[in-house]
Amino acid sequence: MKGIWKYNQWLPAVEEQAQVTLGEGQTPLIESKLLSKEIGLKKLFFKLENVNPTGSYKDRFAAVAVSGLMSGGIKNCFATSSGNTGAALAAYCAASAIQCFVMVVDGAPIGKLEQMLCYGAHVLMVKGFGKDLTTTSELMRLYAETAECLGSPVQISAYKHSPMGMSGVQTIAYEIAEELSLQQLHIFSPAGGGGLLFALAKGFNHIASGDSRHGMPKVHCVQPEGNDTIATPLRSQKKHAQALNESTTAISGLQVPNILDGDDVISACSKSGGTGFVVTDDAVYNAQRLLSSREGIFCEPAGAVAFAGVIEALRAGEIKKEDPVVCLVTGSGFKDPDSMKRMASGTAYNYFKTINETFEFIRSNV
Numbered sequence: 001m002k003g004i005w006k007y008n009q010w011l012p013a014v015e016e017q018a019q020v021t022l023g024e025g026q027t028p029l030i031e032s033k034l035l036s037k038e039i040g041l042k043k044l045f046f047k048l049e050n051v052n053p054t055g056s057y058k059d060r061f062a063a064v065a066v067s068g069l070m071s072g073g074i075k076n077c078f079a080t081s082s083g084n085t086g087a088a089l090a091a092y093c094a095a096s097a098i099q100c101f102v103m104v105v106d107g108a109p110i111g112k113l114e115q116m117l118c119y120g121a122h123v124l125m126v127k128g129f130g131k132d133l134t135t136t137s138e139l140m141r142l143y144a145e146t147a148e149c150l151g152s153p154v155q156i157s158a159y160k161h162s163p164m165g166m167s168g169v170q171t172i173a174y175e176i177a178e179e180l181s182l183q184q185l186h187i188f189s190p191a192g193g194g195g196l197l198f199a200l201a202k203g204f205n206h207i208a209s210g211d212s213r214h215g216m217p218k219v220h221c222v223q224p225e226g227n228d229t230i231a232t233p234l235r236s237q238k239k240h241a242q243a244l245n246e247s248t249t250a251i252s253g254l255q256v257p258n259i260l261d262g263d264d265v266i267s268a269c270s271k272s273g274g275t276g277f278v279v280t281d282d283a284v285y286n287a288q289r290l291l292s293s294r295e296g297i298f299c300e301p302a303g304a305v306a307f308a309g310v311i312e313a314l315r316a317g318e319i320k321k322e323d324p325v326v327c328l329v330t331g332s333g334f335k336d337p338d339s340m341k342r343m344a345s346g347t348a349y350n351y352f353k354t355i356n357e358t359f360e361f362i363r364s365n366v
């Protein structure tokens, strides 16, 4: 069985003919060559979720969620998304002849919106959705009611709403455990609503409970300071995540002012020995630039948040240089044309009027 269904026995039961896959999962876990030395870590690994079929880890969610719809003979999919869940669901729905409606966060990057449109989804954007708490809560309530009436509950990449799809995300942990010893390992992951982090912690717990020799890695939460709903409460040993009236980060995917899986993340991360890190948007853009220019990893800003967290953890002396670290890279750089422009600013391609000029340029630059 291909894709995520390799982990069939750990996923919700879906008959084989209803299992949808586009070849998600089995993403590379590569060891850093340059950045590890530059920042002073002995063993730094990047889990490249950006190479999934639609460019983010959300394909693991979509594969299981859409298989659930197929299994139930459901012909419509309703979802909310900051961009990547929508793109992933739109693709898996396209491959399953299911109609897909995506309520997107106001201001989602054009690359993600166009990707959904290419797969044939209906893309719906409401002013303020995903930004201010009142609009977000009210719209969510009405959307959930409507979708329930139409026989297909809203798909949201959070355990609180869509535990079936989220079980697909746990496979990231199974894959890491196949390649690395979990003892002493530190895992850094970005968090918006926290579903991804909770999936990782659940996945590692699952493995540790099956065979205690595996041990449990320390699972750390990294958030941009404009959406610090989980990281600081976790660091200050609070039990509950903290909702915001408004998310002020510009990092697409991590603008989640309301509480989804935050309380569960706090409990799971602190049990693992992990903590929370807060980074500025500028630190994220810097990490994104370093990943592409010094490691060849092309990710969207949210995909660089975990690495920004690793830099912060080292600066604060909270991880040691011998500690093995896995950093999740969650989404592709192609998703966000504005952030590509930001990364490339100050550089330009060379346009030559003559062939001779071209070779003069090469000679003078080697």
Ligand SMILES: Cc1ncc(COP(=O)(O)O)c(C=O)c1O
Pocket (backbone or CB within 6 Å): 056, 082, 083, 084, 085, 157, 158, 190, 191, 192, 193, 194, 195, 196, 197, 252, 253, 254, 256, 300, 302, 303, 330, 331
């Ligand atoms: C690229 C990327 N990384 C991280 C996240 C955060 O996931 P979660 O909201 O489950 O914490 C998202 C969510 O949309 C995302 O798109």
